Amino acid sequence: MTDENIIKVRNLSKSFGDLQVLNDISTDFKKNQVVSIIGPSGGGKSTFLRCLNLLETPTTGHIFFNDVDICSQKVDINVQRQKIGMVFQHFNLFNNMNVMKNLTIAPMKIKKIEKEEAEAKALDLLKRLGLADKVDAYPSQLSGGQKQRIAIMRSVMMDPEVMLFDEPTSALDPEMIGEVLDVIKDLAKSGMTMIIVTHEMRFAREVSNRVLFLDGGNIDEDRPAAEFFDDPHSPRLINFLNKVL
Numbered sequence: 670m671t672d673e674n675i676i677k678v679r680n681l682s683k684s685f686g687d688l689q690v691l692n693d694i695s696t697d698f699k700k701n702q703v704v705s706i707i708g709p710s711g712g713g714k715s716t717f718l719r720c721l722n723l724l725e726t727p728t729t730g731h732i733f734f735n736d737v738d739i740c741s742q743k744v745d746i747n748v749q750r751q752k753i754g755m756v757f758q759h760f761n762l763f764n765n766m767n768v769m770k771n772l773t774i775a776p777m778k779i780k781k782i783e784k785e786e787a788e789a790k791a792l793d794l795l796k797r798l799g800l801a802d803k804v805d806a807y808p809s810q811l812s813g814g815q816k817q818r819i820a821i822m823r824s825v826m827m828d829p830e831v832m833l834f835d836e837p838t839s840a841l842d843p844e845m846i847g848e849v850l851d852v853i854k855d856l857a858k859s860g861m862t863m864i865i866v867t868h869e870m871r872f873a874r875e876v877s878n879r880v881l882f883l884d885g886g887n888i889d890e891d892r893p894a895a896e897f898f899d900d901p902h903s904p905r906l907i908n909f910l911n912k913v914l
Contacts, residue, residue, distance in 0.1 A: 681730035692886040705873035708883040754824030754832035814845030
């Protein structure tokens with residue numbers, strides 16, 4: 670594991686009109702680490718995550734990805750986003766394309782990878798997921814868990830340097846959550862840098878190097894995972910954990 674920071678956040682604030690959602694946040698994310706972000710609904714977790722690849726534009730502050738200030742208007746954010754995978758709550762697969770097309774269209778169009786190479790890589794990923802039999806299926810023919818696993822692999826197909834997950838299991842039935850979390854755990858073991866907004870406390874503890882507690886637009890606690898759950902310092906975090914654990 671390296672100490673090199675892949676993302677540096679400096680004095681990040683975000684407002685929607687008169688509503689202040691993020692308040693002057695500064696933090697770093699290291700390569701090959703998994704960081705979970707937890708906290709109450711409305712605390713700013715998803716907004717913060719979406720700012721990291723400029724799906725939400727910060728009101729003030731800077732975000733450096735590999736030392737490039739992606740908030741600068743001189744930077745082509747679409748080039749930077751090719752290196753930052755994003756997995757949403759609701760899959761966002763292309764409903765008019767089968768699984769193979771969903772997995773290969775971006776590498777072929779954006780990275781100019783040959784069709785044969787892209788399809789071979791996609792099939793290998795599907796075999797690892799146990800979904801090789803779904804190669805010709807359309808999203809409407811898949812379960813929620815299968816859709817989300819395909820959505821994760823669609824990001825992996827682009828060989829991202831970091832992956833962002835916005836509550837990847839919140840739209841799933843309880844029996845499907847485990848199969849999606851297993852995929853994320855495997856990515857963690859492979860050394861993928863990941864930042865995960867999640868309500869799954871046991872998962873956050875098990876897979877994370879570090880956990881952030883975001884409440885009221887502020888990072889209220891930021892510690893290694895075991896310490897975070899075993900010895901919380903913030904009264905607000907202690908109260909939160911007492912309710913959710």
